Each structure stands twice: as structure tokens, then as C-alpha cells.
Amino acid sequence: MKDNIIKLNYQDKEIVLVGTAHVLKESAELVKKVVSEEEPDSICIELDEGRLHNxxxxxxxxxxxxxQVIKAKRVGFLLANLVLSSYQKRIAQELNTTVGQEVLQGIECAEEINAELVLADRSIQTTFLRIWRKLSFWEKGKLMFGLLLSGDQENEVSDDDLKKLMEEDILEAAMADMRKQFPKIGEILISERDQYLANKIKNAPGKKIVAILGAAHLIGVKEEIFKTQDMEKITEIPRKSRVSSVIGWTIPVCIIGLITYGFITNIQTGLNQISAWILWNGIxxxxxxxxSLGQPLSVLTAFVAAPFTSLNPFLACGWFAGITEATIRKPTVQDVINIPTDIFSVKGFYKNRFLRTMLIVIMANIGSSIGTMFAGVDIVKNLF
Incomplete structure (x- = not known):
């Protein structure tokens, strides 16, 4: 455990970095021991306000x-968040512990010694949005598929696994293989947060500061303490790609233009094009x-909505199908409670109303996109 404690002197401050694993009881005990010995003025924890509340x-x-999740266009974001948090909870259950014990211990210690509690991490929403916005559509799909596969493991946690948990934060461990395929994720999830954490820690009030970190951040934060961080740059939410926006409008404009030209050429050609557009998209x-085992009315909603939403970049067929599904077959509290176990199996996804609604949103959108491609080809063929 001593290897997980780093002491630094920065300007007139003494900083103690404590590396932990978010699912080990030993981490909570280590935090209590260090705080008791150091009696810091501030205790920094690797949380933002949202995660502290949770x-x-x-x-x-x-x-x-x-x-409300569907209306806020946050289905993909929430699903990624659920996969990671569920993976973390599964490991914690196997270790017969709870997630974030060392953080709760840090909060308790701060209250006991009247130390300043500093929420040192960047907003999880900012982190995920920065990742999400920098990945292409196909990269997002590969990422989600990889995360689901990484969580669908029934092996028990070995002693070697426990040792690894003290060397690598569980959230980052869940995405370790993903970082090899997606270097952007490693930069945003680890490097940028190292910078953010270091900035918050070295600017915490008082002369002595104890910072409780996931072990994966220990070395990075140590190095960043003595550097200058561009906080505005690493907290900025990237705008959506202009290319996707251009494509989003180009396709509808081209389709409408082709159908209009079809009517000018021959009324029957135009009618055939409209039929092709409706049928390919709707079907x-x-x-x-x-x-996705949606209710019949959800299926009908997808059929009716797709031809219209495919012509409007601001709308998505899946939203309407998902809202219809959730209204008819409303998810229960028990469905939400069961997400950590249901999310890593096909059977669980289908039986859980909350997850199935999310699946319907995603699948209906995919179906509509495929239909748009086939319809486009058919519309062009009708001109000749």
C-alpha cells in the first residue's frame, strides 16, 4: 500500500496523493489511516457534484x-454511462463491498476533522460528451459493443485481479482494451482528467492537502502538479461535427430534389418515388x-414516423418509437434496479423494460438509416 502514497511539496503546500481502487475495502482503510496521520486542511476526492449526489x-x-432521457437526446450517453457503472458494481459485488467506499471514507474524515472537502474531478457529463463528440458513428458502435462484451464475463475475481485494481482505476480498467483501438478515449478519460485533478488539488485551500485518487491517475497527477493546465480547453464541450450537419441536411435536400424532378418528368415517376421513400424507411x-420486441403500436409508430424524420435532421424515428413503448409498457423501479445485471445479457436487455426502450430507440434509428439508403437508390433508379 505504501507504493500508492506519494508526497509532494508544491510552493508552500504539502500534497499527499493516495492511490485507491474504488471497489476495495482496503482502500477505505488506507484513506482513514493517511488522513489520521496527516491531519490535512483539505481533502480532495475524485468526484464531481453529480457523482457525489449519486x-x-x-x-x-x-x-x-x-x-425525459429520450426527449433530451441522451439515450446513447446514458447507455454508455450505465455500462461502465454496471461493470463497476459487478466487480464490487464479487468483492462483497460497495462502490466508492474510499470516497465515502474521505467525506467522513473531512467532517470529523473539519477539513475542507474539495470535489476535484471534472464533470462526468463533460468527460463523456468530449469522448462521444470526438468519436465517429462507427467508432461509437464499436465502443458500445466492446464495453458490453468486456462486462459479460462470469469469471471470479482472482488475487491477481485484486492486485491490478490497486494499479488501475476500475472505470479505466473497463476501457483499457478500448483505449488501444481509440487513442482519443485514453487522452480524454485519463490524461485530461489528470490535468484537471492536478489543478484542483494544488489550488485547494490550506497548507496540507490529501488527495484520494484512482490508482491509474497517481503518476499522471504527480507530474501535472508542477505544470500549467489549460482548464478552459479541457472543459470545453466540442461542437458537433460540421460534416455530420452538412450530411444531415444534404440527404433530405437531395431526396426532395430528386422527387420533385421525378414529378416534373412524369407524375407516375414522382408517385413511385414517394412510395419507395415511405416503404423503405417505414419497413x-x-x-x-x-x-427489439417493441409493442405493435411502437412498431406502427416507427413505420409512420420514419419517412418524415428521415427528412428532418432535428428529429429521429427512434424517439417516437421509444416514447410510445415507454408510455405503453412503462419501466418499473425494479427494472432500473436490475440494470447492472440485465445490461450484460441479451435476455436481460429484452426482459428489462428500461433497457428494451433504449434498445428500441437505437434500433429504430438504425433501421430508418438503412431504409434511407435503400430508398435513395430506388428513387434514383425510378428516374431511368
Whole structure:
């Protein structure tokens, strides 16, 4: 455990970095021991306000409204978050402990010695949005598939695994293989957060500071303490790609233009093009919704909505199908509670109403996109 403690002198401050694993009881004991010995003026924890609220109120998320998630266009973001948090909870259960014990211990210690509690981590929403916005559509799909596969493991945690947990933060461990395929993720998830954490830690009030970190950040933060960080740069939410925006508008404009030209050439040609557009879009969106075991009305909604939403970049067929599904077959609190176990199996995804609604949103959108491609080809063929 001594290897997980680093002491630094920065300007007139003494900083003690404590590397932990978020699912080990030993980490909580280490935090208590270090704080007792050091008696710091400030205790920094690797959390933002949102995650602190979730840890203090573990059942609050059980009331998550899936319809509001869909309306806020956060289905993909929430699914990625759920996969990672569920993986973390699974490891914690195997170790017969709870997630974030060392953080709770840090909070308790701060209250006991009247030390300043500093939330030193960047907002998890900012982190995920920076990752999400910098990945292409196909990279996002590969990432989600890889995360689901990494979590779908039934092996027990070995002694070697326990040792590794003290060397690498569990959230980062879940994405270790992903970082090899997606260097952007490693930069945003680790390097940028090292910078953010270091800045918050060295600017914490008082002369002596104890910082409780995931072990994966220990070395990076140590090096960043003595550097200057561009906080504005690493907290900025990247704008959506202009290319995707251009494509989003180019396709509808081209389709409308082709159909208009079809009518000018021959009324029957124009009618055939409209039929092709409606049928290809509607059938594929409905088919993919049905594959997700959506209610008949959800399937019908996907069929009706797809031809219209495919012409409007601000709308998505899956939103309408998902909202219909969630209204008819409303997810229960128990569905939300079961997410950590259900999310890593096909059977679990289908039986869990919350997860199935998310699946319908994603699948209906995929179906509509495929339908758009086939419809486009058919519309062009109708001109000749």
C-alpha cells in the first residue's frame, strides 16, 4: 500500500496523493489511516457534484424517467454511462463491498476533522460528451459493443485481479482494451482528467492537502502538479461535427430534389418515388423495432414516423418509437434496479423494460438509416 502514497511539496503546500481502487475495502482503510496521520486542511476526492449526489443517494437514479432521457437526446450517453457503472458494481459485488467506499471514507474524515472537502474531478457529463463528440458513428458502435462484451464475463475475481485494481482505476480498467483501438478515449478519460485533478488539488485551500485518487491517475497527477493546465480547453464541450450537419441536411435536400424532378418528368415517376421513400424507411424502421420486441403500436409508430424524420435532421424515428413503448409498457423501479445485471445479457436487455426502450430507440434509428439508403437508390433508379 505504501507504493500508492506519494508526497509532494508544491510552493508552500504539502500534497499527499493516495492511490485507491474504488471497489476495495482496503482502500477505505488506507484513506482513514493517511488522513489520521496527516491531519490535512483539505481533502480532495475524485468526484464531481453529480457523482457525489449519486453516491450519497444511491437510490435516486431508480426514479429516472426514460421518456425525459429520450426527449433530451441522451439515450446513447446514458447507455454508455450505465455500462461502465454496471461493470463497476459487478466487480464490487464479487468483492462483497460497495462502490466508492474510499470516497465515502474521505467525506467522513473531512467532517470529523473539519477539513475542507474539495470535489476535484471534472464533470462526468463533460468527460463523456468530449469522448462521444470526438468519436465517429462507427467508432461509437464499436465502443458500445466492446464495453458490453468486456462486462459479460462470469469469471471470479482472482488475487491477481485484486492486485491490478490497486494499479488501475476500475472505470479505466473497463476501457483499457478500448483505449488501444481509440487513442482519443485514453487522452480524454485519463490524461485530461489528470490535468484537471492536478489543478484542483494544488489550488485547494490550506497548507496540507490529501488527495484520494484512482490508482491509474497517481503518476499522471504527480507530474501535472508542477505544470500549467489549460482548464478552459479541457472543459470545453466540442461542437458537433460540421460534416455530420452538412450530411444531415444534404440527404433530405437531395431526396426532395430528386422527387420533385421525378414529378416534373412524369407524375407516375414522382408517385413511385414517394412510395419507395415511405416503404423503405417505414419497413426497415418497423422491422428493427419489432426485432427489439417493441409493442405493435411502437412498431406502427416507427413505420409512420420514419419517412418524415428521415427528412428532418432535428428529429429521429427512434424517439417516437421509444416514447410510445415507454408510455405503453412503462419501466418499473425494479427494472432500473436490475440494470447492472440485465445490461450484460441479451435476455436481460429484452426482459428489462428500461433497457428494451433504449434498445428500441437505437434500433429504430438504425433501421430508418438503412431504409434511407435503400430508398435513395430506388428513387434514383425510378428516374431511368
Amino acid at each position: 453516491i450519497k443517494n444511491p437510490k435516486a437514479w431508480e426514479n429516472t424517467d426514460i421518456i 426497415f424502421a418497423a422491422l428493427f423495432t419489432a426485432i
